[in-house]
Amino acid sequence: MTNTEAILRSVSWNLTKYFSLILVSFTALLPLVSIVITAFKTPEEYRTTNVMTPPQSWLNFENFTFVWEKAGMGLAFFNSGVVLVAVLCGSIMISSMLAFVLNRIKFPGNGLVRNLFLFASLVPAVAMQVTVYQIMYTLNLINSLSGYIILLLGTDVISIYIFMQFFENLPVSLDESAILDGCTLFGVFFKILLPLLKPAIITCMILKGVSTYNEYYMANMYLQDKTRLQVVSTSLYTFTGPMGNQYNYICAGVLVTMIPALIIFILCQKQIYSGLAQGAVKG
Amino acid sequence: MKSERSVKSLRPKLSIKQQIMSMRGQRIIITVAFMLVPLLLLFLFTYLPFFKMGQFSLYEMRYIGKRTFVGLQNYADVFSRNDVFGSLKLSLYYLAASFIQLALALYLAATLSFKVKGGAFFKGTIFFPYLVCGIAIGFIFKFFFTRGFVLDTVLGYLGANLEILPYWLRDTGVNNIMLAATSIWRYLGQNMVLFIGAIMSVDPSLYEAANIDGASGWNKFRHITLPGIQSIVVLNMILSISGSISAFEPPFVITNGTFGTATYFVMMNSLAHEKQKVGLASAMAVVLMLIIVLVTLFQRFVSSTFLEEDKNGYTFSERRAMKKRADARGGRGV
Numbered sequence: 194m195t196n197t198e199a200i201l202r203s204v205s206w207n208l209t210k211y212f213s214l215i216l217v218s219f220t221a222l223l224p225l226v227s228i229v230i231t232a233f234k235t236p237e238e239y240r241t242t243n244v245m246t247p248p249q250s251w252l253n254f255e256n257f258t259f260v261w262e263k264a265g266m267g268l269a270f271f272n273s274g275v276v277l278v279a280v281l282c283g284s285i286m287i288s289s290m291l292a293f294v295l296n297r298i299k300f301p302g303n304g305l306v307r308n309l310f311l312f313a314s315l316v317p318a319v320a321m322q323v324t325v326y327q328i329m330y331t332l333n334l335i336n337s338l339s340g341y342i343i344l345l346l347g348t349d350v351i352s353i354y355i356f357m358q359f360f361e362n363l364p365v366s367l368d369e370s371a372i373l374d375g376c377t378l379f380g381v382f383f384k385i386l387l388p389l390l391k392p393a394i395i396t397c398m399i400l401k402g403v404s405t406y407n408e409y410y411m412a413n414m415y416l417q418d419k420t421r422l423q424v425v426s427t428s429l430y431t432f433t434g435p436m437g438n439q440y441n442y443i444c445a446g447v448l449v450t451m452i453p454a455l456i457i458f459i460l461c462q463k464q465i466y467s468g469l470a471q472g473a474v475k476g
Numbered sequence: 477m478k479s480e481r482s483v484k485s486l487r488p489k490l491s492i493k494q495q496i497m498s499m500r501g502q503r504i505i506i507t508v509a510f511m512l513v514p515l516l517l518l519f520l521f522t523y524l525p526f527f528k529m530g531q532f533s534l535y536e537m538r539y540i541g542k543r544t545f546v547g548l549q550n551y552a553d554v555f556s557r558n559d560v561f562g563s564l565k566l567s568l569y570y571l572a573a574s575f576i577q578l579a580l581a582l583y584l585a586a587t588l589s590f591k592v593k594g595g596a597f598f599k600g601t602i603f604f605p606y607l608v609c610g611i612a613i614g615f616i617f618k619f620f621f622t623r624g625f626v627l628d629t630v631l632g633y634l635g636a637n638l639e640i641l642p643y644w645l646r647d648t649g650v651n652n653i654m655l656a657a658t659s660i661w662r663y664l665g666q667n668m669v670l671f672i673g674a675i676m677s678v679d680p681s682l683y684e685a686a687n688i689d690g691a692s693g694w695n696k697f698r699h700i701t702l703p704g705i706q707s708i709v710v711l712n713m714i715l716s717i718s719g720s721i722s723a724f725e726p727p728f729v730i731t732n733g734t735f736g737t738a739t740y741f742v743m744m745n746s747l748a749h750e751k752q753k754v755g756l757a758s759a760m761a762v763v764l765m766l767i768i769v770l771v772t773l774f775q776r777f778v779s780s781t782f783l784e785e786d787k788n789g790y791t792f793s794e795r796r797a798m799k800k801r802a803d804a805r806g807g808r809g810v
Contacts, residue, residue: 206693210587214594217584218601221661224616225604227626231619244619245629287517290510300507306515313522315772317722319741320761323748324525324532327539347521353514378502407609414749429611440619447612454607462600469666470673 232256232444239441256445264446265420269428272338273406276424279342280405281398284352288397289390292356293382297368314350321348322414329415336418344415345405352397355471359393360386396468399461403454425450526765532758539754550759560760563740566652570720570739573656577664578712584664585671586697599672603665614729617658621645621730648736655726655737667712671705678704707783714775718768740764 231239233248235255261267294300295307325344334340367389368381376384409426416422419430429450432443458465533550537543554560584602588595608616620626621644628641644654682700691699702709724741727733733742740760748757782792790798 210592214584214587214592214598217580217664218598221602221605221665223630224620224626224661228616228619243629244625287514291514294507294510298503298507300503306511309518309523313518315768316522316526316765317724317741317768319724319745320722320764321522321525321529323744323754323757323761324528325521326749327528327754328520328525330539343517344521347517372499377497378499378506382506403607407607409609409611426609426611429609429615432615443615444619447615450609450612454609455604458600458604458607462596466599466603466669466673469669 228444228447231440232448234441236439236441239439256441257449260442260446260449263442264428264431265423266425266428266446266449268421269423269425272422273425275338276342276345277402277405279339280345280349281402283342283346284349284401285394285397287346288349288352289356289387289394290382291353292360293386296357296360297365310350310353314354318348319410322411326414335415336422338416338422341412341415344411345408349401351404352401355393355397355400355468356390358471359390363389395464396471399457399464400468403457403465406453425453529758529761532754533762535755537754538752543755546755550755551763553756554759554763559738560740560743560756563738563743564721566737566739567720567723569652569656570659570723571716573660574716574720575713577660577667578709578716580660581664581667581671582709584668585675586701588668589672589675589701599665599668603669605662605664606666608662610725610729613658613662613725617726617730618645621654645731645737646735651731651735651737655730656723658726658730659723670708670712674705674708675701707779710778710783711775714771714778718771721767722764 227244230247231244233251233253233256234242235249235253238248295303329335329340329344332340334343363386367385371381371385372378407426409429412424412427413430416424416427419427423430429446432439432446436442534545534547535543536546536550584598588599592598605613623643624638627644628636628638631641632638642650645651678701682704683696686696686700722741723739724745727737727739727742728745731737733739733746738746741764744757744760744764747753747760785791786795
């Protein structure tokens with residue numbers, strides 16, 4: 194290979210590389226950019242201008258205030274906050290304790306329990322809802338925030354895997370020396386291991402947090418009383434029906450719900466990426 | 477007197493408190509206490525619904541009210557009703573989409589794993605759609621595909637005439653393709669991040685050695701990167717089979733299954749919760765779960781035979797290469 198040929202090659206590769214990256218990023222951004230543009234348009238502008246024409250004023254927040262009132266987003270954010278705190282605390286406690294037992298204690302049935310959870314991770318949630326609905330109805334858990342929280346805790350397998358994996362890498366000698374020093378098994382878990390689980394807890398909080406915040410299917414089905422129990426995701430249902438084509442409002446609503454996810458993403462990019470990579474090695 | 481007491485205390489019979497404090501006692505208590513709640517939840521929301529589903533699938537019933545036992549009629553319906561069985565064909569669109577997605581994710585991951593100007597920006601932009609709520613995605617793409625809106629405008633800039641463009645979500649020739657494409661939009665970045673993670677765990681000294689030998693980028697990809705992440709790629713390929721059969725969100729949030737976009741799950745969902753044909757929907761769910769279990773068993777078989785190291789530490793390709801060499805030597809003993 195001559196020198197010019199090599200240079201030509203690297204130039205053309207660089208061109209292809211950046212061209213393809215820009216093209217894919219453009220496609221990823223286009224739908225999002227279009228809703229940002231529309232969210233700032235007045236109803237009049239929305240009717241008369243093309244969707245990709247920028248709004249006259251980027252400071253027109255009328256759509257946002259309208260949507261905040263109309264969709265009851267204050268309440269929605271409050272409810273989502275309650276659900277998030279409860280689900281995250283619950284799921285971290287439940288999964289870390291379960292992972293501790295499965296990883297550190299040999300008992301008959303250990304393998305069976307692992308397999309029971311493995312199978313549960315294969316089952317698509319939507320398929321389950323055909324009969325879960327009836328169970329929720331029997332237990333009187335429909336239209337209650339705590340029912341919804343319990344359901345989210347009950348269908349959580351990913352956190353268990355994150356903790357199981359983390360325990361694999363915590364040396365057993367830690368537990369043993371603590372026990373020799375007279376620590377109880379409870380003490381080993383709560384005083385020695387739990388503080389060391391911090392990275393796994395953060396991963397779990399981010400992944401579980403995002404999926405809980407975005408969950409809408411079960412919320413729509415089990416939190417039917419929308420005036421009292423709506424969460425952020427289901428507040429968007431306000432815009433179906435008669436408001437279905439007033440996109441200046443809809444886009445503002447969509448944008449409001451996306452902001453928390455965007456902030457978390459910007460702050461915790463690294464943890465999100467590595468958390469996903471960890472979660473994927475399961476099974 | 478004194479000696480008698482000490483003999484007594486040496487006996488293995490311990491008080492209840494001592495039994496609890498013994499290591500064995502602690503283990504039993506912790507095992508039971510820590511597993512009680514998760515197992516109860518697992519039973520309540522996975523296994524109980526699962527058995528109920530098997531039971532319901534034998535009845536003609538609504539959620540509330542009287543049930544009629546119909547035997548296997550619901551299963552016969554799953555396979556004979558054109559609308560139900562035909563909806564399985566739609567999964568081919570999603571299967572094709574997931575293979576395109578895997579290829580694209582692999583390309584992007586291979587590119588972004590090495591130094592690229594603005595790499596973090598590209599990675600973040602491509603990844604962000606994964607964090608958008610499903611219901612918001614529904615609105616975003618209803619808006620995106622509406623006649624004369626975002627997609628039509630952009631195609632107009634590129635010189636396309638609005639007259640010749642189809643109604644993206646209504647025209648049955650294109651609507652399923654568009655829905656499958658939104659699924660690529662949403663999951664491409666997540667897929668890419670997984671692959672980047674896998675590429676990062678490939679031994680960097682291999683690349684250094686390749687650089688010294690002057691290997692081209694393609695050769696490095698073909699001979700170092702690809703073998704290093706082979707198992708996660710194959711895993712994702714197989715998972716995309718069950719993923720595409722259970723495709724649900726794009727049609728559910730964007731078209732709600734109208735204009736011939738109802739996939740198997742969308743159909744099942746509306747049969748269960750709108751039409752309240754709970755028996756038929758349960759039978760559909762059972763059939764789908766059987767498919768998923770089969771696919772998973774197949775995936776486990778593939779990974780254990782071809783991808784993982786056997787007990788001697790050899791992979792499938794190494795064993796094959798050894799066998800070839802042995803055959804060439806005419807060795808019979810291996």
